[in-house]
Amino acid sequence: MKNSEVDDTFESLLKAHARDPKHARRLETPDLSGKGTNARCGDAVEIEITLSSDGGSVEDAAFTAKACGLCVASASMLCELVHGRLSADLDALAEGLIAGQTTDTNAVWNALLAVLAAYPQRRRCIELPWSALQNALRQPRNQRMISP
């Protein structure tokens, strides 16, 4: 990617997601929720997910964040990307994205990877929402999930 393309990518990311995050809200009755914090910079993200009535897939996803624009963009994209996915696949998806190995051709993700290539020191900003998702998957699910 050329220099000017990295600039455009990063800045359009910030504009599209950080300045106007699509999924920045609280869910009324989330089935899963998990937090991620970066002690080094103080960034904090919480991911919330509502599952389908059988618990098999993601019905809705949202986040709240006190974080930099890159982290917010990553959280916003996460919510977009998990929507409709099988809940059993979420952990592998998070693993894959943290490792930068995904077959997904999501444009936002590709943009984040391009920024990461130029700024490896900001890896944690991009990873944080995904580790929050992994924390959510490790938490016990709330009552609505247990009683079908």
Next chain:
Amino acid sequence: MISEMIETQVMPNAMSADLPDWEQIRLDFPILDQKVNGHPLIYFDNAATSQKPLAVIEALHHYYVADNSNVHRGIHELSNRSTIAFEAARDRVAKFIGAKESSEIVFTRGTTESINLVAQTWGLSHVGKGDVILLTELEHHSNLVPWQMLAERTGARLRFVPVIGDGEALELDALESLLQGPVKLFAFTHISNSLGLVNPAKSMIAMAKKHGVTTLLDAAQSAGHLPLDVQDLECDFLAFSAHKICGPTGMGILYGRKSLLESMPPWQGGGEMISSVEYESSTWNTTPHKFEAGTPHIAGAIGMHTAIDYIDAIGRQRIFDHDQRLAEQAVAGLKNAVPGARIFGPSSGRGGVVSFELPGIHPHDLVTMADRRGVALRGGHHCTQPLMRKFGVPATVRASFYFYNTPEEVDAFVEIMRVLYEKFGG
């Protein structure tokens, strides 16, 4: 002093006139003449580390090409040359900060190691349970964490001189009462790395002395920016790093009043710091060598010597005035270009550091976008996390200046901040 025998005149470019020609001086720093991400580099991260003039790079080169050898105890010619140059650097540092004797200068890896040395030698032998170590809320982690570690080991307590507002000043009215009681040490920064606040070190030290409190001055941000005289300041310890004053990294200074250094136990054990060694026990070398175990950073000392010659040829007061002008220009420019910009630090008399926040743009994103335009800033807590928490911000953006920076660069920086704010701020 040995240094007088071998002192070389390292004149910056165009320093023959009374007033320095800043544009010519800049030519001594070829690193500044490059493009970063397609834009001319504007290096405003001088509080983290300064750039090195050709004279310093050449001194390092010469040492490794012509004189490299281990110091002390060697009988051969190269060892003799290295030892003379190494000890000449010590003499030069003593002169640079007005120390009475060269034996009061201990070579370390940097400010952090200097402070740790004091904490682990003087501290462990002078600070006990219930004693107080007085610091300020401004301190860099390097002048905070070593004292936390000492307090944990000894049962001592930490107390802090508060900061007023967004870093306007220290609350010096509180100092007198904070110095009362079992206070053993007052350690504080001369110029705050995250705010540019210049503390009135001399009067603060005088007040501590009145209460019989030992003092340590963290001069990391002041040694290369302000004239310093430890005898005039009357501080007991002073610490700084070579890399922030145009010298090499990995090289630092601890000044200690001779009687104090002599009363302190050695720190690390090994070669050089001993007088004689038996299988079961050893006796220690004299000050400062008893604090310098192992092969030191010889090239670092030699490079630092040249760096000191270089900046003294310009003059530290001139450097301070120059940096202050740039800082004031940046503050005025930011206020004008970005309504609502939050600028930390004192409203007047600041050193060459401007820490700020633009509404609606996270510091880390701002620094990344500035870098895309060739401007090297720093975004983060600047190793002062408790201070950031006090201000209620995760981080700030910091622009820090040195004598090779120009008013044109400040204008370009302000314009870039304006553009980024208009695009992403609010």
